[in-house]
Amino acid sequence: MNLTDETKNGVLVLSPQGRIDTRTSSEFEQAVMAHAIGPEGATQVVMNFGGLDYINSTGMRVLLILAKRLAGVKGKLVLCEMKEHILEVFKISGFNQILTITDTEADALERF
Amino acid sequence: MAPRRGPAGKSKAPAFSCKLDKDLGELSEMLVALEEFAEKHGVSPLQTQRITLSVDELVTNIIKYGTRDLEHAHIHMWATIADGTFHIEIEDHGIPFDPFHEAPVPDTTLPLEERPIGGLGVFLVQSLMTTTNYERIKDRNRITLTRSLTAGDQEEAQ
Numbered sequence: 240m241n242l243t244d245e246t247k248n249g250v251l252v253l254s255p256q257g258r259i260d261t262r263t264s265s266e267f268e269q270a271v272m273a274h275a276i277g278p279e280g281a282t283q284v285v286m287n288f289g290g291l292d293y294i295n296s297t298g299m300r301v302l303l304i305l306a307k308r309l310a311g312v313k314g315k316l317v318l319c320e321m322k323e324h325i326l327e328v329f330k331i332s333g334f335n336q337i338l339t340i341t342d343t344e345a346d347a348l349e350r351f
Numbered sequence: 352m353a354p355r356r357g358p359a360g361k362s363k364a365p366a367f368s369c370k371l372d373k374d375l376g377e378l379s380e381m382l383v384a385l386e387e388f389a390e391k392h393g394v395s396p397l398q399t400q401r402i403t404l405s406v407d408e409l410v411t412n413i414i415k416y417g418t419r420d421l422e423h424a425h426i427h428m429w430a431t432i433a434d435g436t437f438h439i440e441i442e443d444h445g446i447p448f449d450p451f452h453e454a455p456v457p458d459t460t461l462p463l464e465e466r467p468i469g470g471l472g473v474f475l476v477q478s479l480m481t482t483t484n485y486e487r488i489k490d491r492n493r494i495t496l497t498r499s500l501t502a503g504d505q506e507e508a509q
Contacts, residue, residue, distance in 0.1 A: 260382065261411045262375035293400070295407050296472040303468055310463060324400035331478045332471050333459030 242270040250351050251281035252344065256290035259298035268301040275305060282314025285347045289320035299332065306338055315339070319347035364433040365392045373414050373424040382407055385430065392432050395504055401479040402430075402437055402498055408472035409441055409450065409494055417445030417492065435501040436481070441494040448492060449485040451477060 240263040241256045253274060259267050275284050286302070288294075306316045317339045321329065329335055341347045367388040371377050382403050389399040410426060418424035426443045454473040461467075476496070477483055481503075484495040 258379070260375075260379055260407060261415075262379050293403070295404055295411070296469070296475060297411065299471060300469050303463075303466060306463055307466075307468075324397050324404075327397070327401075328404065328475060328479075331459070331475060332457075333461075336460070337463040337466060 240267055244274050247348060250283045250285055250348055251275060252285045252287055254287040254290055258293040260293065260295050261297045264297035264301060267298055271301060271305055276308055282309055282312050283351050284309060284316050285344065286318045287320050287344050288318060288325060294325055315351065317341060317347040317350045319344050364431045367430040369428055371426040373418055375414065378410055394437065394500060397504060398498060398500055405476040405479050405496060406439060408476050412450060412472060413443045413445055417448055418443055421445060435499065437498040437500055439496040442491050444491050447487050451483050451485050
């Protein structure tokens, strides 16, 4: 798992690559929280899943924590570019009802 | 019905087996090997991901909870592909636990602020697999999963 970050139009775009599983989810959590939470953390966040091949429920848990924390500071999280098998799991979990998911990163950035 | 044990015996069905201890690194490696096995035998990427995720969720629970108090977990996993179905068996000698009846069912309709953190793993397995079964056999838990490969090669969810 690798996480890259860039800022576009004042929105933090985080792009995890590879696999987020039980072994790597704590690393993912620490990296995400370091960028998005904390004294200088961003509150407007896009998570681009284009390079993500795999995520299990321990990784989804991190997204739920992040979304709750951002909602608490009037921030926002938008997910985009999800592969079919990942989108299926997010739909089964009802995450598509509580998180904003768009097809492309450009669509995601328009939500802010 | 059930996958053959250990060496595939006289069966010509493609078979995969492995043993794991309480090691999340070993689990990660096993999941990649399982994916390669499935793809090599023509299982579609979507079906492969459903199978890998299901095994991951169940073995993660076994490592984190079921065998927490044991020095070694002795988890065995077998997989075979036969008659258009992917069969999986997972055994461990942790505490008796039937994930399909004892794990709480999450409410996937709750709004963000009321959503509890966690508790989705077993629910995902039940949603993604065609059948799920649990048995306690002597001192071991045995989980049997099947995934039909001839149906559902599109998203299950609405």
